[in-house]
Amino acid sequence: MISRRKFLAGAAALPVAIHPVLTRAQSARVPLAMPPLLDATRTRRFKLTAQRGTTDFLDAGASQTWGFNQPHLGPTLRLATGQSTAAEVLNTVDEPISVHWHGLLVPGDADGGPHQTISQGETWAPELAITQPASTAWYHTHVHESTARQVQKGLAGVLQIADGQDEARGLPIAYGIDDLTLVLQDRRFDRSGRISYDSGMADQMMGFMGDTMVVNGQVGRTAVVPKGIVRLRLINGSNARIYPLSMSDGREMHLIATDNGYLDRPIALHDLTIAPGERFEVLIDFSDERDIALVSAPNPNQMMGGMMGGGGGGTPFVVLPFSVDGALLAAKDRVPDDIGGSLPQADGTGASLRDISLDMPMGMGMMLRGGGNRFSVNGAAFDMEEINFDIPRGTVERWRITADMMMHPFHIHGVTFQVLSQGGRAPATQNTGWKDTVLVNGSAEVLVKFDQAASRDTPFMFHCHILEHEDGGMMGQFTVG
Numbered sequence: 080m081i082s083r084r085k086f087l088a089g090a091a092a093l094p095v096a097i098h099p100v101l102t103r104a105q106s107a108r109v110p111l112a113m114p115p116l117l118d119a120t121r122t123r124r125f126k127l128t129a130q131r132g133t134t135d136f137l138d139a140g141a142s143q144t145w146g147f148n149q150p151h152l153g154p155t156l157r158l159a160t161g162q163s164t165a166a167e168v169l170n171t172v173d174e175p176i177s178v179h180w181h182g183l184l185v186p187g188d189a190d191g192g193p194h195q196t197i198s199q200g201e202t203w204a205p206e207l208a209i210t211q212p213a214s215t216a217w218y219h220t221h222v223h224e225s226t227a228r229q230v231q232k233g234l235a236g237v238l239q240i241a242d243g244q245d246e247a248r249g250l251p252i253a254y255g256i257d258d259l260t261l262v263l264q265d266r267r268f269d270r271s272g273r274i275s276y277d278s279g280m281a282d283q284m285m286g287f288m289g290d291t292m293v294v295n296g297q298v299g300r301t302a303v304v305p306k307g308i309v310r311l312r313l314i315n316g317s318n319a320r321i322y323p324l325s326m327s328d329g330r331e332m333h334l335i336a337t338d339n340g341y342l343d344r345p346i347a348l349h350d351l352t353i354a355p356g357e358r359f360e361v362l363i364d365f366s367d368e369r370d371i372a373l374v375s376a377p378n379p380n381q382m383m384g385g386m387m388g389g390g391g392g393g394t395p396f397v398v399l400p401f402s403v404d405g406a407l408l409a410a411k412d413r414v415p416d417d418i419g420g421s422l423p424q425a426d427g428t429g430a431s432l433r434d435i436s437l438d439m440p441m442g443m444g445m446m447l448r449g450g451g452n453r454f455s456v457n458g459a460a461f462d463m464e465e466i467n468f469d470i471p472r473g474t475v476e477r478w479r480i481t482a483d484m485m486m487h488p489f490h491i492h493g494v495t496f497q498v499l500s501q502g503g504r505a506p507a508t509q510n511t512g513w514k515d516t517v518l519v520n521g522s523a524e525v526l527v528k529f530d531q532a533a534s535r536d537t538p539f540m541f542h543c544h545i546l547e548h549e550d551g552g553m554m555g556q557f558t559v560g
């Protein structure tokens with residue numbers, strides 16, 4: 080472990096603490112805005128234009144940002160289950176981008192991974208056939224070695240897969256009123272108030288940590304909610320931060336959906352940890368009209384027991400304050416008992432086992448491989464030209480993922496999986512639904528069925544969703560056919 084010491088000596092420890100609140104904006108109680116809703120359920124087509132723009136996050140000066148159809152981030156796309164939607168993505172920024180539909184179960188040629196870059200001036204037009212249940216997904220750029228920087232610039236947005244049954248389920252459905260879309264991101268700003276992504280050694284190792292909370296691309300806002308039941312669709316669009324979430328007064332969050340769909344019934348939780356790439360939907364009861372906040376504990380990802388400092392430090396902080404407008408009544412005044420989703424319930428016996436080890440560029444490997452400063456999977460850094468494995472379509476596999484040094488959110492494209500275990504124990508309650516991303520703390524096992532086809536030209540990715548790790552090589556690719 081001499082090499083670890085060497086690494087530590089060389090790395091700059093950057094303690095960061097997220098600003099609890101931005102007092103100026105906070106006192107003004109500026110209401111949080113939702114991303115615009117782009118409902119394609121009737122039109123069955125939509126267009127996204129990746130564009131440059133400026134965004135003044137702190138009322139201090141314009142930052143150069145990117146977005147889809149707007150200066151920063153993108154619209155919430157609503158697609159209907161059981162139908163096919165014609166997507167059109169035009170890139171007007173001056174470098175190649177891609178649009179990956181994270182959470183959509185579509186074939187590799189529509190997936191938008193690193194083999195499907197769109198050059199400036201080009202259009203990519205995949206057909207998105209939605210055969211999966213209702214859920215909250217998201218989309219983001221996925222260009223190898225540029226994903227972290229491009230997402231941080233703003234190339235991300237939310238996807239809703241809708242089946243029109245939420246009213247029958249007893250769930251809130253009024254977009255931006257009692258059904259809130261919340262993209263959680265932490266960002267850093269320089270002295271002039273402009274967004275900055277100057278990732279140094281610590282950022283590369285730990286993943287980029289911001290010092291300011293940004294929700295839906297906005298800083299210091301308050302969500303104004305009606306009295307009653309409010310649905311929060313939480314999307315962790317951060318590069319690396321893990322949020323151990325709770326409500327400031329300890330009230331329950333009623334979990335109704337995980338990454339790829341609804342639970343059978345709500346689960347009352349006091350704590351909900353959301354890692355990069357994950358989505359969770361919760362119901363919060365605001366009928367007592369008390370103003371509370373969604374809060375987060377510090378990022379739990381500490382390397383080597385916190386010796387590294389870095390992302391591990393900090394104090395609890397406010398993610399989003401809520402202000403209840405008592406004159407506004409929510410459509411629902413109770414949490415439904417039953418929401419009718421189906422939970423994955425196989426036990427995995429008979430499924431073939433595949434071992435995936437997520438490796439940090441340190442320790443013996445780093446020294447012996449001549450200082451190859453790469454993140455890797457099973458000992459090899461991601462190589463665009465190298466297909467890691469070919470999986471017959473329809474196969475069920477048990478993936479045993481191991482990770483050292485840090486927690487890593489592990490994501491697989493083109494599938495939804497069941498979490499069988501985490502750290503050798505039964506999965507956390509919050510992970511009993513369908514997932515496409517799971518936080519690996521030491522180890523995790525998932526049971527996966529490969530139903531979507533992916534060729535050698537457009538294979539599916541599997542990777543750590545800490546974007547600096549992914550860009551650094553902690554990614555692999557496979558075909559299904």
Ligand code: C2O
Binds near residue numbers: 181221544
């Ligand atoms: Cu959300 Cu391969 O990504």
Ligand code: CU
Binds near residue numbers: 492
């Ligand atoms: Cu994905």
Ligand code: CU
Binds near residue numbers: 486545549553
């Ligand atoms: Cu990682």
